[in-house]
Amino acid sequence: MKQPCDFLSESVRIAENAVSLRQLEYLAAEKRRRTQIRIVRTMLLVLFLALWELMTQLDLIDSFIFSSPSRILACFLQMAADGSIFMHIGITLLETLASFFLTVIIAVAAAVLLWSSRSLAEVLEPYLVMLNSLPKSAMAPLLIVWLGNSTRTIIVAAVSVAVFGSVLTLHTGFMQTDADKIRLITSLGGTRRDVLTKVLIPASIPLIISNMKVNVGLCLVGVIIGEFLSARAGLGYLIIYASQVFKMDLLVMSIVILCLVSTALYQLISMLEKRIKD
Amino acid sequence: MKTKLEVKNLSYSYHESTGETTALSHISFDVRDGEFFAVVGPSGCGKSTLLSLLCGLLKPEEGSILIDGIPREKSRAVIGYMLQRDHLFEWRSILSNVSLGLEIQNPRHRFPFARANAARRQTEEQNRRDLLQMLRTYGLEAFRDARPSQLSGGMRQRAALIRTMALKPDILLLDEPFSALDYQTRLEVCDDISSIIKTQKKTAVLITHDLSEAISVADRILVLTARPGRVKTILNIDFGPGAERPLERRNAPEFSNYFNQLWKELKYDETTV
Numbered sequence: 001m002k003q004p005c006d007f008l009s010e011s012v013r014i015a016e017n018a019v020s021l022r023q024l025e026y027l028a029a030e031k032r033r034r035t036q037i038r039i040v041r042t043m044l045l046v047l048f049l050a051l052w053e054l055m056t057q058l059d060l061i062d063s064f065i066f067s068s069p070s071r072i073l074a075c076f077l078q079m080a081a082d083g084s085i086f087m088h089i090g091i092t093l094l095e096t097l098a099s100f101f102l103t104v105i106i107a108v109a110a111a112v113l114l115w116s117s118r119s120l121a122e123v124l125e126p127y128l129v130m131l132n133s134l135p136k137s138a139m140a141p142l143l144i145v146w147l148g149n150s151t152r153t154i155i156v157a158a159v160s161v162a163v164f165g166s167v168l169t170l171h172t173g174f175m176q177t178d179a180d181k182i183r184l185i186t187s188l189g190g191t192r193r194d195v196l197t198k199v200l201i202p203a204s205i206p207l208i209i210s211n212m213k214v215n216v217g218l219c220l221v222g223v224i225i226g227e228f229l230s231a232r233a234g235l236g237y238l239i240i241y242a243s244q245v246f247k248m249d250l251l252v253m254s255i256v257i258l259c260l261v262s263t264a265l266y267q268l269i270s271m272l273e274k275r276i277k278d
Numbered sequence: 279m280k281t282k283l284e285v286k287n288l289s290y291s292y293h294e295s296t297g298e299t300t301a302l303s304h305i306s307f308d309v310r311d312g313e314f315f316a317v318v319g320p321s322g323c324g325k326s327t328l329l330s331l332l333c334g335l336l337k338p339e340e341g342s343i344l345i346d347g348i349p350r351e352k353s354r355a356v357i358g359y360m361l362q363r364d365h366l367f368e369w370r371s372i373l374s375n376v377s378l379g380l381e382i383q384n385p386r387h388r389f390p391f392a393r394a395n396a397a398r399r400q401t402e403e404q405n406r407r408d409l410l411q412m413l414r415t416y417g418l419e420a421f422r423d424a425r426p427s428q429l430s431g432g433m434r435q436r437a438a439l440i441r442t443m444a445l446k447p448d449i450l451l452l453d454e455p456f457s458a459l460d461y462q463t464r465l466e467v468c469d470d471i472s473s474i475i476k477t478q479k480k481t482a483v484l485i486t487h488d489l490s491e492a493i494s495v496a497d498r499i500l501v502l503t504a505r506p507g508r509v510k511t512i513l514n515i516d517f518g519p520g521a522e523r524p525l526e527r528r529n530a531p532e533f534s535n536y537f538n539q540l541w542k543e544l545k546y547d548e549t550t551v
Contacts, residue, residue, distance in 0.1 A: 180363065187359035
């Protein structure tokens, strides 16, 4: 998949080689369109925030219930001053990354195991499907009883949200590896292990990364569920705490930060994906 | 000339829960050393099954395969297999792709504590030199660090041949290796590759559904019947000296005679079934 900016720089390169007037016109129009989109995108956000702020200032909506951009900012600055907000963000981030790496490692290992034994895969398939479709939030209270009120519980909850679907996706992907490529390895005298290391894993890198994109989001969901139930720190804890003491500024601010965190994590993996493709 | 490959009374069936399909039934033939042997037949006659049996991907249910008089399973002969598509790995450079077979045969990291002895290191060095020599001979030297997608269809197929030849096979099995190419490239690559195989004096078995391709490259052609595959006939092809290359053969006057002969064999088979 080509990123828009790649597409542009490539077009510019072509244009340098053979600059026809039509091509230049086309490029200019394309550039104009992109700028417009960027402007409208930014305007939308600015407009939304301005409208929100204005309506609370004019008392059209209650800023105690709906909060307001300025109150959110004030809340953030106050918590940034004593550093507590960074501690909460850091904890959520750490738990998310820990569960994410665990999920990826477990999922790849389990999918390879299922691939290597058809019978095992057939035996386990219905259980995996069941565990995958089970709402994991239902399991969280159980996990608290079993594992206690700790970070461990949160990480296990997050892994359980992401790992089963991931195993199923990866296993399906592994099974779709071109049979002729496997024949090729066998005809060159390769074993099952050669198939794994020389075809299956390298060919599945794009699949594993696209699956990582899904996992990082799901792990964040799991961490927040976990923090709702058993935490004394983290963004999920802040949200629950804020709703209980009716600090809506704190609540909305936590959600905004969560938005930014999840976007940042997703972008991080997109960058990794791009680097591997090049 | 001595016999390289002997197939005796070979049968094979596929088993599924819905039933049994006999793919090959009592096939016998032999291929001489250095001969280019082609197998043609209607689609579904078990041509690919035959190749899978020859290269050991499938075990025969009945009958035997002998290489230099020794049963296939016990023989230490190397069999090279060229598939329909080149299957070059996009995540490897051309050099790394063509050395795939060597890499599998001489794994460097399987015994991390065993130091490769001098003799083995020397063989590896020799193999590497041979590989680079082959890339040079077949015009791929400039592309050794390129990705497969940067090569034309013909060049890719040549790279696939080098990958197979790198293991110095005693017998080369070709499973419609040109069928994925467009017509013009196909004629060129066929010419190219069969010349390489003939100059190297390799024994080759080519499976194809393209009759003119078979006539243009083979010394003998085995015609299989429709499913289950049986030996219908074995045709000797002789264009005499001066018409060795496939493109020359296609222009020779005997070509259409051979084509008609082969066509009749296949057609007669269809009307009787």
